[in-house]
Amino acid sequence: MSIDHAANAVYGLNNDEYANRCQQLQQRMAEQNIDLLLFTTAAEFYYCCGFYTPFWQSPTRPWFLLLARCGKPVAVIPTIGSTLMQNCYVEDIRTWSSPHPSDDGVSLLANTINEMSEGGSFTLGMMQGRQSVMRMPPADFAALCAQLPTMRLQDASPLVQQVRMIKSAAEIAKIARAGNIISKVFAHWHEWLHSGMPLREIFRQFKIHCLQAGIDDIPYLAGGMGNGGYADVISPPDNTALAAGDVLMLDVGATYDGYYCDFDRNIACQHASDEAQRCYEVLWQASEVGIATATAGTTCRQVFSAMHEVICAGGFADSDSAAGVGRYGHGLGIELTETPSLTDWDDTPIVPGMVLTIEPSATLSNHRLQVHEENIVIGADGRAQLLTQRAAAQLPLLNA
Numbered sequence: 001m002s003i004d005h006a007a008n009a010v011y012g013l014n015n016d017e018y019a020n021r022c023q024q025l026q027q028r029m030a031e032q033n034i035d036l037l038l039f040t041t042a043a044e045f046y047y048c049c050g051f052y053t054p055f056w057q058s059p060t061r062p063w064f065l066l067l068a069r070c071g072k073p074v075a076v077i078p079t080i081g082s083t084l085m086q087n088c089y090v091e092d093i094r095t096w097s098s099p100h101p102s103d104d105g106v107s108l109l110a111n112t113i114n115e116m117s118e119g120g121s122f123t124l125g126m127m128q129g130r131q132s133v134m135r136m137p138p139a140d141f142a143a144l145c146a147q148l149p150t151m152r153l154q155d156a157s158p159l160v161q162q163v164r165m166i167k168s169a170a171e172i173a174k175i176a177r178a179g180n181i182i183s184k185v186f187a188h189w190h191e192w193l194h195s196g197m198p199l200r201e202i203f204r205q206f207k208i209h210c211l212q213a214g215i216d217d218i219p220y221l222a223g224g225m226g227n228g229g230y231a232d233v234i235s236p237p238d239n240t241a242l243a244a245g246d247v248l249m250l251d252v253g254a255t256y257d258g259y260y261c262d263f264d265r266n267i268a269c270q271h272a273s274d275e276a277q278r279c280y281e282v283l284w285q286a287s288e289v290g291i292a293t294a295t296a297g298t299t300c301r302q303v304f305s306a307m308h309e310v311i312c313a314g315g316f317a318d319s320d321s322a323a324g325v326g327r328y329g330h331g332l333g334i335e336l337t338e339t340p341s342l343t344d345w346d347d348t349p350i351v352p353g354m355v356l357t358i359e360p361s362a363t364l365s366n367h368r369l370q371v372h373e374e375n376i377v378i379g380a381d382g383r384a385q386l387l388t389q390r391a392a393a394q395l396p397l398l399n400a
Contacts, residue, residue, distance in 0.1 A: 013170055018049055018089035019072075021163065026069050028159045034125040035117055037156055039065040040135040041127070043334045047164060049073050049088040052258050055081070061098045062136040064109050068116050076109045106140050110147035121150040129157030131339060161339045165331055166353035172377050174259035175332065175355055176387045179375050181215045182254050183389035186265045195244060195269050195399055199225060199237040202248070210254055220253030220336050223264070228276035229368030233264075233361070244270040247280075247395070249371060253336040260336050262357055263373040263388050267396045276370070279362055280395040282314030283372040286360040287391075290328065290342070291374065294356060296382030300346040304328050307360045308344075316362035329359040332375060354378045355387065 025048070029037065039045060042056040045065050049072075056063075064076040072091035075081075078098035085093050096108050113124070126134070134141060145151065167175070185206070192205055207218050224230030225240070225248040233251060242248060251264035266280060286307040293306040307328050311317045327346075331338035332355045340348035342356070350356075359373040375387040 013050060015089050017168060017170055020168075022048060022067060022073065022089075024163045025067060025160065028163065029067075029069050029125065032125075032154070032159060033123060034154055034156060034159070035069065035122040036113060037067040037125045037160075038113075039067070039127070041133060044127070044160065046258055046334055049075070049085075049090050051075070051081070051085055051088045053081070053084060062105055062140065064105065064136075066112060066116060074112060074116065076105060076112050078105070104137075104140060106143050107147070110144055113148060113151075117150075121152070123152045123154050124148075125154050125156030125159065127157045127160060128153075128155040129161075131161075131337070132157050164333065165339060165348075166351065167333060167355050167377070168353075171259060171333060172353075172355065172387075174257045175261055175375065175377070178215060178254055178256035178259060178261035179263065179387040180389070181213050181256065182210060182252055182261055182263070185209045185213050186250075187389065189265075189267070190396075190398055193242075193248075193267070193398060196241050198239045198241050199223075200239055202242065202250070203237040206250060206252070210252070214256075215254045216256055216258075218252060218254045219260075220262070221250065223248070223250040225249070225269075226368050228273050228366060229279070229364050229370045231368065233369060233371050242269050245272065247272060247276055247368075247370065248398075251371070251373065258334060260332055260334070261375055261388065262332055262336055263375050264371060265391055266370060266372070267398050269398050271397065272395055275364055277395050278314070279316055279364055279370045280372075281393070282311060282316055283360050283362055283370055284391065284393050285314075286310040286328075287358050287372050287374055290358040290360060291376055291384045291386070294350055294358065294376060294378065294384045296349075296351055296378060298350050300340045300342050300348045300350065301344055303350070303358075304342045304344055304346075307342075307358075311360060311362050314362075316364070327359070328361070329357040329373075331355065332357055350378055352378050352380050352382060356384075 045051040061078045066074045075085050075090045075093045079095040082095050096105050222234045224235050225246045227245050229247050246269045249264055249266045253260050253262045289310050290307040293303045327341045327343040329342035340346050355377045361371040376384040379385050
């Protein structure tokens with residue numbers, strides 16, 4: 001699998017892509033005796049039929065997508081989404097005026113399910129496991145179940161996640177494009193970043209440069225700075241000014257055509273302590289080992305353990321460095337974080353087509369953190385290939 005980081009933009013997906021995805025889901029539905037899948041969240045809508053909109057940020061309206069064992073998905077959605085849905089890979093579109101004061105799509109959904117199940121007993125699969133949510137009011141779901149007395153519920157999370165973990169060439173191209181754009185922005189951040197700059201302004205300028213470089217959106221940007229490291233890795237910015245000896249980290253989740261890259265970079269202002277430089281180098285080496293270990297046939301647990309051994313040998317692992325952050329990487333795609341997880345408990349086997357983040361972290365003696373993150377894809381040869389431009393092997397210095 002060859003990744004062209006300089007490739008032109010790849011817009012949209014053809015119906016063959018969605019048909020293949022639905023057929024993979026339908027094959028597993030038959031194997032697990034699931035008659036219908038019900039989706040309520042943005043990621044599954046986009047994945048199964050191409051329905052992509054920022055309108056998901058409004059929690060006012062519920063949205064439903066049904067997939068039977070054969071055929072295209074059926075959309076049961078608020079009328080406001082019908083025009084966009086007509087451009088998507090769907091069998092039919094059923095709408096109601098929403099928000100509704102007493103019946104916000106529940107009866108329409110129940111009637112559609114009864115029709116698709118031909119009025120008999122049936123098994124409905126829904127995402128119920130780890131990393132899943134149900135995007136409808138709990139009271140409405142209870143009302144739906146009351147209208148479907150012959151329905152049996154089954155957790156479909158493993159089924160769906162197993163299909164989504166393996167990316168197509170088109171998906172990988174989008175993630176690679178996003179990673180390439182953001183990598184170039186990081187390569188030039190020393191041109192506008194300077195000592196004394198407030199963290200809020202750093203965030204603002206970084207976003208501006210990412211958008212100017214051609215990224216579609218930056219739904220996630222977190223980071224921090226401090227002497228040798230940072231207090232956490234999920235903070236929003238404040239007005240603290242970048243000072244000499246600080247290590248600054250930005251962790252960016254940026255999208256191109258609906259697909260995420262997710263990685264970070266570190267830079268020290270003017271100088272850095274010996275411990276900060278050594279921690280950076282240990283984490284860089286842990287990343288190297290993680291990338292090398294992430295081959296087809298290994299497990300997520302093995303990749304985690306290989307990185308953790310490097311961090312321990314470097315003297316930076318304590319009880320918080322692994323348990324506190326929880327993992328050293330995760331899946332990546334339509335969502336910022338997807339299954340699997342690079343943890344000491346996830347035995348998911350690594351296979352070609354997986355896109356993963358490699359994200360080791362460590363704690364310094366002053367209880368500050370450092371985190372390194374890259375994005376990789378497992379190629380057809382079973383080996384990892386970078387989707388980001390590799391970070392420098394030594395801690396970069398700003399205005400040295």
